[in-house]
Amino acid sequence: MSRAAEEALQVWERDARGFHGHRLRLAGVALVLVIFYVVSWRLAGIDLERLVTGLPKLGHWLASAWPPKTDELPVFLLRMAETVAMAAIGTTVATLAAIPLALLASRNITPFPRLYTPVRWVLNGLRGIDAFVFALLFVACVGLGPFAGVLGIALHTCGSAAKLIADYVENAELAPLHAVQAAGAGRITAIAYALVPEILPAVLSTTLYLFEFNVRASTVLGVVGAGGIGQELKSSVDLLDFQRLFTIIAVILVAVTVLDQLASWLRKRLV
Amino acid sequence: MRYDASTLEPPIAPAAAAAASAFPSVLAVEALGASFGGREVLADVSFEARGAEFVALLGRSGAGKTTLLRILAGLKQPSRGSVRLDGEDLATLSAQRRRHIAVVFQQFNLVRRLTAIENVLAGRLGYVAAWRGVLRVVPRSERLIAFECLERVGLLHVARQRADTLSGGEQQRVAIARALAQRPEVLLADEPVSSVDPRTANVILELLRDIASERRVVVVCSLHQVAFAQTYADRILGLAAGRIVVDVKARDFDEAATSAVYRA
Numbered sequence: 001m002s003r004a005a006e007e008a009l010q011v012w013e014r015d016a017r018g019f020h021g022h023r024l025r026l027a028g029v030a031l032v033l034v035i036f037y038v039v040s041w042r043l044a045g046i047d048l049e050r051l052v053t054g055l056p057k058l059g060h061w062l063a064s065a066w067p068p069k070t071d072e073l074p075v076f077l078l079r080m081a082e083t084v085a086m087a088a089i090g091t092t093v094a095t096l097a098a099i100p101l102a103l104l105a106s107r108n109i110t111p112f113p114r115l116y117t118p119v120r121w122v123l124n125g126l127r128g129i130d131a132f133v134f135a136l137l138f139v140a141c142v143g144l145g146p147f148a149g150v151l152g153i154a155l156h157t158c159g160s161a162a163k164l165i166a167d168y169v170e171n172a173e174l175a176p177l178h179a180v181q182a183a184g185a186g187r188i189t190a191i192a193y194a195l196v197p198e199i200l201p202a203v204l205s206t207t208l209y210l211f212e213f214n215v216r217a218s219t220v221l222g223v224v225g226a227g228g229i230g231q232e233l234k235s236s237v238d239l240l241d242f243q244r245l246f247t248i249i250a251v252i253l254v255a256v257t258v259l260d261q262l263a264s265w266l267r268k269r270l271v
Numbered sequence: 272m273r274y275d276a277s278t279l280e281p282p283i284a285p286a287a288a289a290a291a292s293a294f295p296s297v298l299a300v301e302a303l304g305a306s307f308g309g310r311e312v313l314a315d316v317s318f319e320a321r322g323a324e325f326v327a328l329l330g331r332s333g334a335g336k337t338t339l340l341r342i343l344a345g346l347k348q349p350s351r352g353s354v355r356l357d358g359e360d361l362a363t364l365s366a367q368r369r370r371h372i373a374v375v376f377q378q379f380n381l382v383r384r385l386t387a388i389e390n391v392l393a394g395r396l397g398y399v400a401a402w403r404g405v406l407r408v409v410p411r412s413e414r415l416i417a418f419e420c421l422e423r424v425g426l427l428h429v430a431r432q433r434a435d436t437l438s439g440g441e442q443q444r445v446a447i448a449r450a451l452a453q454r455p456e457v458l459l460a461d462e463p464v465s466s467v468d469p470r471t472a473n474v475i476l477e478l479l480r481d482i483a484s485e486r487r488v489v490v491v492c493s494l495h496q497v498a499f500a501q502t503y504a505d506r507i508l509g510l511a512a513g514r515i516v517v518d519v520k521a522r523d524f525d526e527a528a529t530s531a532v533y534r535a
Contacts, residue, residue, distance in 0.1 A: 005418035008427050009411070012388070012418075 065246035072244065076232060076251045083228035084255065086146050086221070087214035090131075090153030095207045097158050102165035108174060109191065123166075126159025131217050135226035146227025153214050153221075161210055168202045169195065204270050208263045215259055219252050297322050297357060297456050297489045298343070304351035305338050305513075312338045313513045316352070320506075322456070322487035325480050327500035327521065329493075329532050330510035336493040339510070340461045343491060344374045356457065370397030373450035375460040375479075379442040383435040387426060387445045390434050391417040394452025420448040424478060440471030447478060451486075458482065460492040464499065476503040497529060 015021065104110050104119045135152030142148050172195060180194040181187070222230020229248060236245040296319040305313040313335045320326050328336045341347040343354055345361055354361040359368065373394070381390045395413045396404045403409050421427055424444040429437060434445060443463060450458055460479060464472035476492075480503045483490040494500050500507050500521060507524045509517030509532035517528045 002419050002422055004427055005415060005422045008422070008430055009415050009418045012414070012431070013411075 061242050065242040067243065068247040068250065069241075069243040070247060072232075073247065073251075076229060076248055079222075079229040079232055080251050080255050082146050083218045083222075083230070084215055084259065086149045086153060086228055087211055087218045090150045090218075091157055091161075091207060091211040091214050093150075094154045094157035094210070095161050095203070097154070098161035098165055099203075101158070101162040102169060103191075105162055105166040106169035108170055109177075109195070111187070120163075123159045123163050126155055127163060128159075129156060131156040131214070132221065132224065135221050136224045139225045144225040144227075149218060149221040149226035149228060152226060153218060157210050157214060161206060164206045165199070165203055168199045168206075172198050201270050205267045208267050208270075212256075212260050212263050216256055219256075295321065295357075298491070299355040299358075300343070300352070301355070302352035303339070303342065303349050303354065305335075305342060305347070306350045307338075311513055313342070313349070316510075316513075316515055318508060318515065318518060320457075320489045320491065322489060323484050325483045325490045325492070325503060325505045327492055327494050327504035327507045328510060329495075329497060329500055329507055329517075331533055334510040334532075335513040336510055337461055338513075340374075340459050340491065340493060343457070344372060344459050345369060346374075366397070370453050371456040373453040373455035373458045375443070375446050375450050375458065375463050377462040377465050379439070379446045379466070381434040381442055381445055381449075384433060386431050386433055387437065387441075387448075388414075388417055388421060388430040390445050391421050391448045391452050394420070394449040397453060417448075417452050420451040421445070423451060423482075424448045438471075439467045440474065443467060443471075443475055444478065447475070447482070451482065455488055457489045457491065460490065462493050462495060465495060472499065479503070497524070500524065 015023075101119060101123065104112065104115050105123055107113075107116055110116050131149075131152045133152075134155045135149050138148035138151045142151065174195075176198070177190055177194040181190045185193060218228050218230070219233070220230045222228045222232070223234045225231070229252060233245070233248050233252075236242075236248060298320040300316060300318050303313055303316040304311070316335075316339060318326075328339065330336050338347065342349050343361075345364070348362070356364060356368065356372065382393070385393075389407070392407075392409060392414065395409065395417060399409050399413055418427065418430065421430055424447050426441060426444055426448065429441060434442060437445065443466070447463075458479070463479070464475055467475065476499055479490050479492060482488055483505075492504070501524055502521075504521040507517065507519055507521050507528070508515055509524075509528060511532055511534070516531045517524070519528060
């Protein structure tokens with residue numbers, strides 16, 4: 001039995017037992033977490049009693065939702081198509097706008113290092129404000145309808161897409177880029193030739209993911225008057241017409257599921 | 272296949288050294304063959320290795336070195352032939368016995384976010400109850416073994432540093448300590464010095480050689496430099512196109528052997 005190993009183990013054991021150093025910090029973190037959750041529980045107004053008394057009401061509504069009303073189905077399908085269209089245009093515009101922003105927000109290749117921090121701040125701002133909030137503002141300035149929704153989605157998604165793409169670029173292998181530059185290519189040429197092929201699958205996959213996300217997000221934009229199936233959803237709840245509501249939710253579920261499957265199939269083929 | 276007594280160093284008594292050639296064969300490979308999708312990667316590979324023997328595997332890229340090591344490690348099934356550890360077929364070997372075959376990888380394969388000592392302790396996982404492994408609560412005796420193995424590779428001073436803060440050479444030595452903690456009879460190393468500088472490579476190969484003789488371990492180590500094999504190995508196996516074309520004592524590996532292994 002070796003002395004040095006025995007001593008090292010004893011030092012390890014002493015530190016593992018005592019309440020000092022990082023163990024004290026760990027206890028501190030645990031305490032803060034407990035306080036955080038207690039305060040959050042209070043602030044969130046968690047009231048299990050109300051849930052228990054409210055659930056039967058929900059059950060009653062569910063029971064009255066059958067059979068679903070299908071006479072307005074063509075309208076719902078049109079509204080759902082509108083929703084998907086909003087997501088598609090919004091996501092595409094956002095991604096196209098995100099590419100130059102992403103290059104500016106990538107520390108390793110930005111041509112203007114001074115702009116790095118401001119651009120990152122702008123992206124954080126865009127990402128921090130939800131499409132729903134943007135839509136609310138745009139309804140006030142361009143009027144009711146899906147166009148306001150598209151603008152809302154585009155702005156919010158642009159921030160997310162640019163940040164995700166910039167993160168890919170920052171983690172990308174730059175050696176091939178430098179090799180192409182060393183071979184005499186200019187900066188833009190080198191990026192197009194060596195960096196774009198590297199990150200393109202990731203960018204496309206991100207775009208598809210954001211599209212899926214936006215289809216789901218767009219379903220509620222109608223609530224603030226920004227077009228899509230959300231308007232029908234809100235009017236059904238306002239009228240307590242649960243048969244109609246049931247049909248709308250079913251349409252949303254089917255559409256979202258089909259699109260998710262389609263997108264994940266496409267994504268597998270890309271990567 | 273005589274054992275070269277010159278590599279035996281102290282702790283081992285002269286009498287034991289004299290008896291070296293009488294070490295029983297630990298690893299017996301017989302008529303081994305392997306195919307990948309119809310392409311033959313190994314054919315009719317046979318050899319035996321005794322305890323304390325350092326066997327170097329040489330061969331061009333694609334000659335079958337890695338496949339052979341993967342089969343010996345039990346990570347891949349051979350298409351034909353057998354591997355025996357102390358006479359027991361690898362295919363039917365219990366998990367209990369399998370832990371006596373340790374592997375050191377080219378890219379170290381340490382858990383980057385764990386400390387050096389915790390990585391070494393992973394070598395003891397085959398010996399402790401599963402729940403202990405999950406909760407990382409192991410008996411003191413196990414932890415002591417881990418510390419001793421880390422001491423053996425000269426890295427006691429970095430025991431509590433995270434693996435990803437260590438240099439490549441240090442990471443490879445931690446990986447060797449992890450292998451040692453398994454109390455192996457056979458230690459397999461797949462190009463263990465391809466990712467480190469030449470000086471560090473010497474340290475690591477010296478360590479593997481000393482471990483072989485001190486602990487009576489069979490070391491099978493694939494290498495890309497002939498000089499390393501000649502300096503550190505007892506015996507050199509040369510693979511070409513999946514077959515053993517050279518099987519000689521390291522000091523007998525000459526020009527002819529080199530061209531047999533590396534010819535176009």
